[in-house]
Amino acid sequence: MKPKTILRWVAGLLILAGFAGIWRLQHRIDATLASARVEQDQLTLRSPAALKRISLEYAPLMAALYWTRVVQYYGEKHRLHQTNLELLWPLLDITTTLDPQIIPAYRFGSTFLAQKPPAGAGQPDRAVQLLQRGIAANPDEWRLYQDLGNVYYFDLHDYSKAAAAFTEGSKNPNSYIWMKTMAAKIAAEGASPETSYFLWQQIYETTKDPQIKKNAEEHLILMRAQLDIKAIDQISDQYEQRTGHRATRMVELIEAGLIRGIPRDPAGFPYVLDESGKAQLNANSPLVEKEKTVLERR
Amino acid sequence: MRNVWVVATNTFREAVRDRVLYNLVFFALLMMGAAILVGQISIGIEQSVIVSLGLSAISVIGIFIAVFIGVGLVSKEMDKRTLYALLAKPIERWQFLTGKFAGLAMTLTVNTAAMTAGLYLALWSVKHTLTSSDRYLIVAVYLILLKLVLIVALAMLFSCFTSPFLAILFTLGIYVAGLFAGELRRVQAVNLTPAAMSMFRAMSYVLPNFENFNVMATVAHGRAVPGSLVGQGTLYAILYGAIVLLGASLIFSRRNLK
Numbered sequence: 001m002k003p004k005t006i007l008r009w010v011a012g013l014l015i016l017a018g019f020a021g022i023w024r025l026q027h028r029i030d031a032t033l034a035s036a037r038v039e040q041d042q043l044t045l046r047s048p049a050a051l052k053r054i055s056l057e058y059a060p061l062m063a064a065l066y067w068t069r070v071v072q073y074y075g076e077k078h079r080l081h082q083t084n085l086e087l088l089w090p091l092l093d094i095t096t097t098l099d100p101q102i103i104p105a106y107r108f109g110s111t112f113l114a115q116k117p118p119a120g121a122g123q124p125d126r127a128v129q130l131l132q133r134g135i136a137a138n139p140d141e142w143r144l145y146q147d148l149g150n151v152y153y154f155d156l157h158d159y160s161k162a163a164a165a166f167t168e169g170s171k172n173p174n175s176y177i178w179m180k181t182m183a184a185k186i187a188a189e190g191a192s193p194e195t196s197y198f199l200w201q202q203i204y205e206t207t208k209d210p211q212i213k214k215n216a217e218e219h220l221i222l223m224r225a226q227l228d229i230k231a232i233d234q235i236s237d238q239y240e241q242r243t244g245h246r247a248t249r250m251v252e253l254i255e256a257g258l259i260r261g262i263p264r265d266p267a268g269f270p271y272v273l274d275e276s277g278k279a280q281l282n283a284n285s286p287l288v289e290k291e292k293t294v295l296e297r298r
Numbered sequence: 299m300r301n302v303w304v305v306a307t308n309t310f311r312e313a314v315r316d317r318v319l320y321n322l323v324f325f326a327l328l329m330m331g332a333a334i335l336v337g338q339i340s341i342g343i344e345q346s347v348i349v350s351l352g353l354s355a356i357s358v359i360g361i362f363i364a365v366f367i368g369v370g371l372v373s374k375e376m377d378k379r380t381l382y383a384l385l386a387k388p389i390e391r392w393q394f395l396t397g398k399f400a401g402l403a404m405t406l407t408v409n410t411a412a413m414t415a416g417l418y419l420a421l422w423s424v425k426h427t428l429t430s431s432d433r434y435l436i437v438a439v440y441l442i443l444l445k446l447v448l449i450v451a452l453a454m455l456f457s458c459f460t461s462p463f464l465a466i467l468f469t470l471g472i473y474v475a476g477l478f479a480g481e482l483r484r485v486q487a488v489n490l491t492p493a494a495m496s497m498f499r500a501m502s503y504v505l506p507n508f509e510n511f512n513v514m515a516t517v518a519h520g521r522a523v524p525g526s527l528v529g530q531g532t533l534y535a536i537l538y539g540a541i542v543l544l545g546a547s548l549i550f551s552r553r554n555l556k
Contacts, residue, residue: 011547011548014544015545026503029510030480033527072484
């Protein structure tokens, strides 16, 4: 082999070794940057109006870029289990000012804002503000009323406003038929497990965001358990009416012919009756821990 | 080494003769204008505006010089046929390339140092004083300089095998892509296959990560830059620059100059 060819081979190998070094070095730099990341969270230009002027005719493109930044910001915070989402509102404010027709920013953005930390920013008032802005700019977008109703119902527990939002949305001929009946039900009863279950089911079936879907699924599983417990308590009431005393074991309900077997929760663990005869989750069920986490979030 | 030094000093002299440093006048005017206007357009963030604007100007002006002059370093010598006379002397092609690279790096260092002095002057005229946190500006400028040196290496690499126009496009393209190298690694997309994610991750290491040199926001708010980041950034620039120059030398040594 000629000396020049050998030199070229050596140079080629050096380049490969160099990139291996780059790979290792970049990991270290990433770690250094990650430790300083909280300090680097910032938004140089906070004025949406100024940004819109600077963007000239490219405001929709800028809005798309800002929306991408919202998603990356939220995703990154979620991944790092960081709860300080103080830039979420300014970023959404800028995005929707640059392009008021950007519907996903209102829909997903309000969910990110409304949920309690660590799932969201815990700012339901901002979520309402965002959705009302979206409705004003897009009055035909009836799904925004649905989202507004959900924020009032789940996060602010303001049932009259939730009912009003669903009623307003139901006026759109393209809206879901259930919105009108749901509005009437909430106006009459306020919160109920059946209503909550139905609304979470709607979120689960219609959302495209995997995190929102997962959150809805967790709620549905827990609500299913709550509805089961409510049904078991009703059966226990019947048992008490018949026998004059409250059952404290599931076997008593089976022997009385009121249930066929011991009912199980969605995780497969049998429900139990406590000393006062109230149905509850099995202490070994993973739903007990899940219930604590979800309740903390709400 | 002597050959490299001779080429480098000549490249520096040529850049000065070509009035490359005239950009300093533009920078001075920009800084003076900003210093006068900043008090009228912002409240409480004068320092942040001046520092951000100054560092951005240093970066943008430097990038223009690094790309346009960097691409011309080799191609101009070929167009003018001066390269043939030079290579007829006892000088290796890699020495020629390294010397050209070092010469432009020197030019950029002088240019950046002058602009940094201008930035300090503007800062002083706005605040009427300089505080200890203002020293972090030097760190930001140093990291910008490392970035510019890397861009010069890339411009030279591309100019070794393609036309000046395409070399400019490639260099600017790699620069923009390099700004998103970190994003490529952290991309959160549900509709990407694992293969595509792996490809993005691999690309993020092959592309020069210019995000490593960006501490503008930290410095603009008077915060310290971790010393480890400066060290790692320096090491990164040396390693990546060496790889690119080695690649450029390999290509240039095989190039048919007839």
